[in-house]
Amino acid sequence: MGPTSAATRSERLSSSISGGSVASALWSSPRQADRPGHLHLNRGRPVDGLPRPLEATLLRTRVLTSVVAIPVVLSAVYVGGWVLSTVVAALALLAALELRRLALAAGAHWVCPVGVAAAPVAVILAMLGPVTPGLVIVVTTLVTLGWALARQAPPRESALGAASTIAISVYAGALPALFVLLRATPGTGAPSGGIDAGLAWTLYALAVTWVCDALAYFGGRAIGRRPFFAHVSPRKTAEGAAIGLAGAIGVGVLAAPYLGLSWPIGLTLGALCGVAAEAGDLAESLLKRAAEVKDSGTLFPGHGGVLDRVDSLLFVAVVTWISAQVSGAVG
Incomplete structure (x- = not known):
């Protein structure tokens, strides 16, 4: 994908976010430069080279977000049960949408919708026992492979799309389901x-x-x-x-x-x-x-x-x- 294509998608993401459309932003597939010379503010990295006011603002924003989010998380964990599984399922869906966007930006031509849907379903069904998330992944795999065959696309395109879909269901579905199962110990x-x-x-x-x-x-x-x-x-x-x-x-x-x-x-x-x-x-x-x-x-x-x-x-x-x-x- 060339620079022009990448710039176009980045502009589309910026426009969707500024317009308040979270769903549009998540379902688009932007590519932003992540190479030397660009700003890196990721967790676990020093922020060398940033102006001190920007460093202070970033840290203050991180702290304020944590102050709001941590009590919510702890409350859901304390209550457990369906309350926790519902909260985790919502986050799993958002995580699956983010992964879909990353997969498309990284070169996948398609991601089967069942992979995204499987994430919250696996979390919710984890309340029924530790076997159910695995069954969701198995069904997702079978449906995805059928979808790939039905598309009659080039084998490389089909394989990459299927692998991305299954990986999303595991990463955003099975792993969060383990957190719900852990609370149910x-x-x-x-x-x-x-x-x-x-x-x-x-x-x-x-x-x-x-x-x-x-x-x-x-x-x-x-x-x-x-x-x-x-x-x-x-x-x-x-x-x-x-x-x-x-x-x-x-x-x-x-x-x-x-x-x-x-x-x-x-x-x-x-x-x-x-x-x-x-x-x-x-x-x-x-x-x-x-x-x-x-x-x-x-x-x-x-x-x-x-x-x-x-x-x-x-x-x-x-x-x-x-x-x-x-x-x-x-x-």
């Missing part, structure tokens, strides 16, 4: 301080993710020098990643007694969650790099889109859900 008792095990594990997943992300961001800004996966995220630093990982390990050790774990297990779990959080961040950065956009969306001022806020948490949810199941089985 059964059990109560002294190890979790008297609260139910599902709430304890879910709060842990949030805490370890937020601490890792925050420390990586501020640590990278403060002392970051050495690049970390520069081909994916040019301004991410090894120092920031190390500080974030150390924070995740600290949370794991501190939370271990409340999860019924020994401190060595808590340390190991914290390290795994830290690696997962940073891998999730890098994975989303890879997708944005391929699509040549700075942020996945604009829903959260100062933070970007839904994917920009939950990329780390989605990967941490996998680690914590598996750990919760193993812990419950052993216990």
Whole structure:
């Protein structure tokens, strides 16, 4: 795709957002330059070269958004059940739309609508048990392959479209569903301080993710020098990643007694969650790099889109859900 095409799509996205049409912005497929010389404000990266007033404004916006969003998230997590699954399903739908836009910008010619629809459906049906999200993905795969064959398009185009559709259903559907399943983990008792095990594990997943992300961001800004996966995220630093990982390990050790774990297990779990959080961040950065956009969306001022806020948490949810199941089985 040439520069003229990219500029046209970028202008279309800008116009749709300024006109207040969120849906139009999400369903368009812009490509914005994400290369040296362009402004990078992504999470976990230092913002070298920005004027100090802009740095301060960005940080203030991020903090204000977090102050509003965190109580809402914690309230939904505390209530759990259908309230949490409904909130997560709404976010999953928005994330799927963002992924669709990234896929089209990265070169996919089409994305089957069933892939986007599967995301919230998988989350809602997770309330019926851990098997149902997997069934949604299986059905999505079969329908998508049938769709690809029916289009009678060139094989490369069909394969890329089918792969993008299935990946969207997994990334924006199955992974958020694990967060709902984590909250539904059964059990109560002294190890979790008297609260139910599902709430304890879910709060842990949030805490370890937020601490890792925050420390990586501020640590990278403060002392970051050495690049970390520069081909994916040019301004991410090894120092920031190390500080974030150390924070995740600290949370794991501190939370271990409340999860019924020994401190060595808590340390190991914290390290795994830290690696997962940073891998999730890098994975989303890879997708944005391929699509040549700075942020996945604009829903959260100062933070970007839904994917920009939950990329780390989605990967941490996998680690914590598996750990919760193993812990419950052993216990």
